[in-house]
Structure formats: C-alpha cells, structure tokens
Amino acid sequence: MPSKTEKLLSLLNGQPVIPVLKINDPAHAAPLAYALARGGLPVIEITLRTPGALEAIRRVIAEVEEAIVGAGTILNAAQFEEAASAGAKFIVSPGLTKELLTAADASPVPLLPGAITPGEIMTAREAGLDFLKFFPAEQAGGAAFLKALASPIADVKFCPTGGVSSGNAMDYLSLPNVVCVGGSWVAPDAMVREGRWDEIEALARQASELVERI
Template sequence: MQQKTEALSQVLTGQPVIPVVQISNLSHAVPMAKALVAGGLPAIEITLRTAEALDAIRLVANEVEGAIVGAGTILNPKQFKEAADAGSQFIVSPGTTVELLGVAKDHAVPFLPGATTPSEVMSMMEEGYSILKFFPAEQSGGRAYLKSLSSPLASVRFCPTGGITPQSAPDYLALPNVLCVGGSWVTPQDAMDAGNWDEIERLAREASGLKTA
C-alpha cells in the first residue's frame, strides 16, 4: 500500500497552516471558505464533528473557487467514503486503523493518518506512508517530541495539530520534519458566530505568512 504522497504533499506544502474548522451553522461554510481562500489558505479541513459537516464540505467543494476542501476526524470507512463522495480532496484521521488503511487504498483521495509513537510511525512507514498527522500535538510532547523523532525517523514528515497557537506555530514550522501545522485559531468561534469574515481573512493572511523550515 502506498500513500498518495505527491498529491498530499502538494496540499500540505502549499501553505504553512491548514485551518481546522468545525461547522455547526451550514450558512457559515461558503463565506468562511471564501475568506480563508482570500487570505491565502485555500486548503481547509472541515471536521466531521457536527451533523452539518458533510453538507458543508459539499457546499465548499461546489461553490468556492480555489478552495481545496478536506475532511477531518474521519474514524471509519463509512465516514471516509461519505467524505470522498461529498467532494473532499484530502482526508484526515486522528489515528489509524487497518480498516481505514484498506479503504484509503481503494480511493484516489489522499489520506493523512495520525501517528504519535515511534511504533505507530514505523507501522505507517511499513504501509508506505511518509506524511503523517501528529495529534494531539501539544499534549503528546509538542515541538521537543517531534524534534526527537526527526533523526531516527528522518524520512517521515508531519502535520502537527492540537493545541497549536499563533505563538507556538513558528517553532513547529522551524522543525525539519514538519510540513505544516493544523490550527483552529484561524476561524475562531466568536468570529464565525458574528459572521466576521473580514477578521477570518485577516487571521488567514497572518497565518499564510508564517515561514516553514
């Protein structure tokens, strides 16, 4: 089994921050995505943590020019297939299962599975995966932990997500084994609730200007 590495790499290296968005009001999906694209963050992960998530992915995929919409918090093959059918261009899981690896093999949509321990990372390497999600980043040892993995597991690159802030993001992005970070700070709930799309575009523009190693 081989990860669709080139396609996934193009998504993750195109911007330093992947917005991780939870949609609870479907009317927010399109203006939110337009604001992120305008701010320089076209790749957007919409998490399947709400009943509106799949419809939100479908709307963004169909109506927002330039957006590269992905699905996050994918936990099983059913969700994987539903997200792919909704128009997801990449799929993210907090961890990895044999069943998810199986369905990912049969789909053209690139898969970003989660791995935290060296053993999990090595298992993914055996399956042909070289780009992984590191979650929950801060709670699992953060930057220091990822730095310690960069030498013995030098061929693997990560997208750390979980607890990362605008202040800590540059430290992660300076690591040689980090492609990008996932962050929810770009779409704060108060700005979403208020429909303050200018603020979200501003935050996206700031995040898109962060430098990677």
C-alpha cells in the same frame, strides 16, 4: 502516476497553516472558506464533528472555486467513503486502523492519518504512509518530541495538530520534519458565528505569512 503521499504534499506543501474547522451551520461554510482563501489559506480541513459537516464540504466545493477541501475526524471506512463522495480532496484521521487503511488503499483520495508514538509512526511507514498527522501535538510532547524523531525516522514528515496556536506554530514549522501545522485559531467560533469574515481574513493572512519567517 504520483504516489498518494506526493498528492498530499502537492496539496498541503507551501501553506504553513491548514485551518481545522468545526462548522455548526453549513450556511457559514462558503463565506468562511472564501475569507480564508482571500487571506492566503485556500486549503482547509472541515471536521466531521457536526451533523452538517458533509453539507458544509459540499457547499464549499460548489461555491468557492479556489478552496481545496479536506475532511477531518474520519474514524472509519464509512465516514471515509461519505467524505470522499462529498468531494473531499484529502482525508484526515486522528489515528490509523486496518479498516481505514483498507478504505484508503481502495480510494484515489489520499489519507493523512494521525500517529504519535514511534511504533505508530513505523506502522504507518510500513504501510507506505510517510506523511502523517502528529496529534494531539502539544499533549504528546510538542515540538521537542518531533525534533527528537527527526533523526531516527528522518524520512517521515508531519502536520502537527492539537494545541497548535499562533504563539507556538513557528516552533513546529522550523523543524525539518514538519511540512505544515493544523490549527483552529484562524477561525474562532465567535467570529464564524457572527460572520466577521474580514477579521478571519486578517487572521488567515497573518498565518499565511508565517512561511516567510522560516
């Protein structure tokens, strides 16, 4: 049986950008996910930052067959269980706590927890988690910081999120310890609000092609 890290890597590896989405209106969820998938980004993270986030996850799962939906901004075990019950295929957290680790240990749904300091990264590694979210990436030292970690903690891989954009994504993706990046630039709030799905598809296609430049 593959480990949870292997399960996560099988979901996220090969897609250079994971859209990080804050969906205010669940009615936008399915057409947004469909536009992103058409543009080559079927794996998405819907953050639990809005009241309708769980409903958004359920709608995408029900209506967009090609989408692979994860839940983000998970802060505690209750949210972990709610997101998993809604059908999330992976869980993303800004950090790692004992409560979250216990919830993850009891669930088949893999956890991608955030870590930024060497101590946090080593703690996650000791818990068997060697694929981590590096958040907030730009504020924590950016690509230069991650590059410095590549040698002393060579077996840990990262998905940087926070301040990552089309302008700096390649700085991260070119590093040996980065699998993918998370970003919201592929689905700007105004485009989602106005239903400009073709433009979002075009942004997704540009992001999906970043892997060809590595």
